Amino acid sequence: MIFYPDELIDRWIDEDVPGPDLTSWLLGIGAQSAEINFRTRAPVVVAGSAVAARVLERCGARITGIVASGEHAASGAILLRATGDAAHLHRGWKVAQNLLEQACGIATHTRELVARARTVRPDLPLYATRKYPPGFKRLAMEAYLAGGALPHRLGLSETVLVFPQHLAFVGGLEGLLERLDSLRPRLVEKALVVEVESLEQARVAARAGVDVLQFDKLPVGGLRTAVEEIRTCWPRVRLLAAGGIGTGNIDKYAATGVDGLVLSSVYRAEPADIGVRLAPAT
Numbered sequence: 439m440i441f442y443p444d445e446l447i448d449r450w451i452d453e454d455v456p457g458p459d460l461t462s463w464l465l466g467i468g469a470q471s472a473e474i475n476f477r478t479r480a481p482v483v484v485a486g487s488a489v490a491a492r493v494l495e496r497c498g499a500r501i502t503g504i505v506a507s508g509e510h511a512a513s514g515a516i517l518l519r520a521t522g523d524a525a526h527l528h529r530g531w532k533v534a535q536n537l538l539e540q541a542c543g544i545a546t547h548t549r550e551l552v553a554r555a556r557t558v559r560p561d562l563p564l565y566a567t568r569k570y571p572p573g574f575k576r577l578a579m580e581a582y583l584a585g586g587a588l589p590h591r592l593g594l595s596e597t598v599l600v601f602p603q604h605l606a607f608v609g610g611l612e613g614l615l616e617r618l619d620s621l622r623p624r625l626v627e628k629a630l631v632v633e634v635e636s637l638e639q640a641r642v643a644a645r646a647g648v649d650v651l652q653f654d655k656l657p658v659g660g661l662r663t664a665v666e667e668i669r670t671c672w673p674r675v676r677l678l679a680a681g682g683i684g685t686g687n688i689d690k691y692a693a694t695g696v697d698g699l700v701l702s703s704v705y706r707a708e709p710a711d712i713g714v715r716l717a718p719a720t
Contacts, residue, residue, distance in 0.1 A: 439507060440580040442489050447496050454533050459525060468525030471719040474499070476518040476538055479711040483549045484509045485584035486541025486577060487518055490534035494518075498526035507545075508584040517542075517712065527716055539709040540574075541581040547707030548585025551688055555699060558692040562699065565590035565678070569702040582704045590700050599631045599652070611639055615646040622647075633680070637664040644672040652700065655681035658690045665695040 462468050476490070484505045491501045499522035505511055517538060520527065548566070555562050564587040570578040579589060591597050600614060608614050614632070621630065629649035634640045637660065640651050651668065653661055661679055668675055680700035683691050691699055 439583060440489075440576050442492060442576055444496070446576070447489070447492050450533050450537075451493060451496060451530065455529050459528050462525050462528045468523060468528075470524045471521070472524040472527050472716060473502075473521045473719045474519070474527045474531060474714065474716045475503075475516045476535060477514060477516050477713050477715065478511050478542070479713055480513050481546075482511050482517075482542040482710045483545040483585055484511050484517055484542055485545035485581040486537045489541075489577065489580070490518055490537045491520070493534045493537065494520045494522070494527070494530040497530035498522055499530060507541075507580060521719060524716075524718075531714060531716055535712060535714050537577060539712050541577050541584075542710035542712065543707040544578065544581035544704055545584040546710060548582045548587050548704045551685060551701065551704065552586035554685060554688050555692040558689050562692050563588055563697075565698055565700045566704045567591070567680075567700060567702045568593065570705055578705065585704070587701070587704060597631060598625060598628045599633070601633050602635070611642055615642065618646055618648075629676075631678075637667065640664055640668055641671075644668055644675045648675065650676045650678060652678040652680055653696070658687065658694060661691070661696070662694045669695065 485507045487504050487507055491504055495501060499520040501518070501520050503516065503519035505515065505517045511517060518534070552564055555564060566582040566587045567590050568575070591599060605611055605614055608617065631650040631652055632643045632648045633652045633654050634643055635654050635656070640653065643651055653664060656664065656679070665677055668677060677696045678698050678700050679691050679694065679696045683699055683701050684703035684706070688699065
C-alpha cells in the first residue's frame with residue numbers, strides 16, 4: 439500500500455544498531471538458528487506488518503507468516519513470524535516491534551473513530567491531518583488508511599489550503615477574495631480551500647466563490663447553524679469540520695451535515711501492546 443525505500447528502512451535499523459549488537463556478540467549466540475514471532479495482547483487493526491517484515495528481511499531473516507495491513511486480529515494472534523540466525527533476529531527485533539506497535543495503535547484508534555462517525559453518517563469520510571512527527575509520514579499514512587481514514591493533505595505541494603497565517607500577508611480574508619479572479623485561472627486542477635473560524639467569515643468566502651470551507655474549532659451548535667445556512671444559500675460549496683474532534687464528540691460533529699471531518703486525534707492513539715518471542719529454532 440505504501441512504498442518504503444530501502445534507504446529509509448536501513449536508516450531505521452542503523453539508528454537502533456549503529457555498530458555491533460554488543461550483547462549478542464559478547465554472549466556468542468549470533469550464529470544459532472532462531473525464530474521470532476510478534477503476538478498482539480489485545481484485539482487490533484493490523485498496520486505496519488509488511489514494513490516490519492522488510493526490516494527483518496534487511497537484517498537477514500526469512501519471513502514465515504504475516505497478517506496483512508487492514509486485517510483485524512484477535513487478542514493472542516501472531517501478526518508476524520520469521521526465522522534466521524539469532525544475530526539477524528536480534529538486530530531487527532526492536533525496530534520491527536516499535537513499527538508494529540505504533541502503526542497498529544493508530545490503525546485501531548482510527549477504526550474506532552470511523553465506526554463512531556458512521557453510526558451517524560455511514561458514508562462520511564474522515565481525513566487525517568499531517569500532524570505527525572518528521573520521518574513518520576509513511577507509517578502514519580499506512581496506519582490511518584488501514585483504519586479507514588483518508589489523507590487530508592499529503593504536503594504543501596498537493597493542495598491550496600489558505601490558513602489565517604496566509605491571510606495575514608494578503609490583507610485578510612477580504613484581501614484574498616480580491617485576488618480570487620486572478621487566482622481562479624491558475625486553479626484549474628485544484629480546489630481552493632479556505633479555513634474559516636466563524637459564520638461571518640464563511641458567508642464572505644462562500645459568496646465570493648471559494649470551493650471548500652474548512653471550519654476550524656467551531657462548537658457543534660454553531661457549526662450546525664453555519665452548515666444549514668451555507669447549504670441553503672451556496673449549495674455548491676463543500677464543507678469540512680476540523681479542530682478538537684475525537685472519540686468523545688465525533689458523532690456530534692458527524693451529525694452537523696458537513697461533507698467530511700478533519701482529524702489529528704488519530705495520532706493520539708496508545709501504541710498497541712505486542713509481545714515478542716525470540717528463541718532457538720525448534
